[in-house]
Amino acid sequence: MHTAVASFTQLPSGNWRVQVRRKNRYVSETFRRRKDGEGRALDMERNIDRSGSPKPRAAVQAKTFGDIIDLQIEDMQEVGRPPRRSKAAVLEALKEALGTVKLPKLNRERLIELLPV
Structure with a gap:
């Protein structure tokens, strides 16, 4: 045992x-x-x-990339260090571009397709 x-x-x-x-x-x-x-x-x-x-817990609950971003922000706030302006802007832009993508569908090709160059 x-x-x-x-x-x-x-x-x-x-x-x-x-x-x-x-x-x-x-x-x-x-x-x-x-x-x-x-x-x-x-x-x-x-x-x-x-x-x-x-x-x-996060891996069990997260279904989309937006869920992962929300969990990251929540974790940062719990430890008393919420994202500052530039990190918050990047997280928001990522969530806007990729937030609805289901985690199993998130791969290199999908990132290239969805993120602006």
Whole structure:
């Protein structure tokens, strides 16, 4: 039997970082409440046991490239560092150009097709 090692660290922002190491896999996520992290740690361990993949929360929830951008902005705000003007503009432009593209359809050719040169 493989033992799971989930560690919880409170960050200066007050959020909690959860790190799971199991079967030579590693995943880390940040949560506002430790209790949320504890539940997610259990889910991560189960995913590793079932499929060998720890799949973080964002990978499970994100369906489009716009979802990924929203998650990035949300993560930045949670740690008290919202995107500044230039990064916000780039993220907005990417979301406008690629936001509706489903992740499985996002590849090099699609980027070349959709992004202005």
